[in-house]
Amino acid sequence: MTRAVVFAYHDVGVRCLKTLIGAGVDVALVVTHEDNPGETIWFGSVAQVAAEYDIPTITPDDPNSDEVVARVRALAPDFLFSFYYRKMLKAPLLGTARRGAYNMHGSLLPKYRGRVPINWAVIHGETETGATLHQMNVKPDNGPLVDQFAVPILPDDTAAEVFDKVVVAAEIVLERSLPRLIDGSAALTRQDLSQGAYFGGRGPEDGRIDAAQPARVLHDFVRALSHPYPGAFADTPAGRLILWKTRVITPAGGQPAPARATLRVDGAHLRLDAADGGALRVISAELDGQTLDPARFAACFGEHAALPL
Incomplete structure (x- = not known):
């Protein structure tokens, strides 16, 4: 044997x-x-x-x-x-x-x-x-x-x-x-x-979002670090933002581009506008340990606010 x-x-x-x-x-x-x-x-x-x-x-x-x-x-x-x-x-x-x-x-x-x-x-x-x-x-x-x-x-x-x-x-x-x-x-x-x-290996700090990256790169980064991994994050005035799930909804060059990725309310959803003119729908996120949805975003930053990451 x-x-x-x-x-x-x-x-x-x-x-x-x-x-x-x-x-x-x-x-x-x-x-x-x-x-x-x-x-x-x-x-x-x-x-x-x-x-x-x-x-x-x-x-x-x-x-x-x-x-x-x-x-x-x-x-x-x-x-x-x-x-x-x-x-x-x-x-x-x-x-x-x-x-x-x-x-x-x-x-x-x-x-x-x-x-x-x-x-x-x-x-x-x-x-x-x-x-x-x-x-x-x-x-x-x-x-x-x-x-x-x-x-x-x-x-x-x-x-x-x-x-x-x-x-x-x-x-x-x-x-x-x-x-x-x-x-x-x-x-x-x-x-x-x-x-x-x-x-090499990756640690939790390697999940920090580079806000200058294109929409598709940001989406790939989020899905690579989603549960059960620590998540892709950015620190904001209201605490740590973690993006758990996104979807590309606008290709590169599809709209005027901000200087860096920016989060805002878009109707019933959260939207991340990327520096290449592309955009992501944010399907699941949390802020300071709690679920972040459009209503909570508006309460924290204002209904028409745009939050640079």
């Missing part, structure tokens, strides 16, 4: 772990993370799935410690898999797998190597992304490709909606790659790194 050690977290970790189990792979150990109490946990638990299947589980602060490497080596795994595990695995650990170490990444490599690839893809207005299984080496998302599966990004998809598609793509890629990995027939394709770039 093929034996694997799995480093996993998040929904991709849950579904890929279940895929291995369903394929009859002997998962000898699961390495995952303790949930951070300061983080909104909106995704499934790898530890819970492992417990349901009586798989030993550890949550080390340092997966590359001598203790962890020794434990993994003693299990003599054929494969080591990383499914949305949040820490880099170093050479001694990667070398414990007799037949190779493989990672599932949430983009169509070599595009969007690095952190939070789905959010970055939506921010940049991409029309597709996907999941890629690749061999690991000591550089992040650098190794040769086994397989990948593309999914569409629709114009109004949020990052969370795209993430749901990528989870399914990851399951498909792993399920159809496993037979070839196990029988040794998998053909690896070297990445052309010039066709993509590396992107």
Whole structure:
């Protein structure tokens, strides 16, 4: 029987772990993370799935410690898999797998190597992304490709909606790659790194709106950071404004352009006029922690006010 050690977290970790189990792979150990109490946990638990299947589980602060490497080596795994595990695995650990170490990444490599690839893809207005299984080496998302599966990004998809598609793509890629990995027939394709770039992680402060951007760019930014992420925001005299959902209603150049993005009441809706002459309908927003609708906007700023962001 093929034996694997799995480093996993998040929904991709849950579904890929279940895929291995369903394929009859002997998962000898699961390495995952303790949930951070300061983080909104909106995704499934790898530890819970492992417990349901009586798989030993550890949550080390340092997966590359001598203790962890020794434990993994003693299990003599054929494969080591990383499914949305949040820490880099170093050479001694990667070398414990007799037949190779493989990672599932949430983009169509070599595009969007690095952190939070789905959010970055939506921010940049991409029309597709996907999941890629690749061999690991000591550089992040650098190794040769086994397989990948593309999914569409629709114009109004949020990052969370795209993430749901990528989870399914990851399951498909792993399920159809496993037979070839196990029988040794998998053909690896070297990445052309010039066709993509590396992107870093994002924090809450990175959600600050650049009011000089075009309407479409602002819309992509909002949907990339919408729930369950912290949101796209601007600070106003009445408190912090967070835009959760928008829709492009006027293309670039469709009206006289303000110097910077400006929020105002437009009949029964809120409207954001952008610096390129385009406009967004603001479908969901909050101000100072409370829902912002046209009536509240008028009460805070005046019925005919235009609020620069």
